Amino acid sequence: MNTLALVALGAFVVNLPFGWWRAGVRKFSPAWFVAVHGPVPLVAAMRILSGLGWHLANLPFLVGAYFAGQFVGGRLRLRLRPPQGS
Secondary structure, three states: OOHHHHHHHHHHHHHHHHHHHHOOOOOOOHHHHHHHHOOHHHHHHHHHHHOOOOOHHHHHHHHHHHHHHHHHHHHHHHHHOOOOOO
16 A cells, blocks of 8 residues: 555544544534644644655545545444434
């Protein structure tokens, strides 16, 4: 597996718990902003440590993996957890 695919997979996996968390907090609250932006330094570190760099050609793959992880994490929370207050 090439480096870009590994970093994109890592970005997806890192964002799963943050997406889970984001789905459980009020939109645009401080916790929501942390859940959305918290993984950014982790993904940036993965890019730097892997030697992938900051080439614009890599951006669609990494942004797609980032948002896919957030989306799937949020959907998993909605699907696996019963609604609160019922």
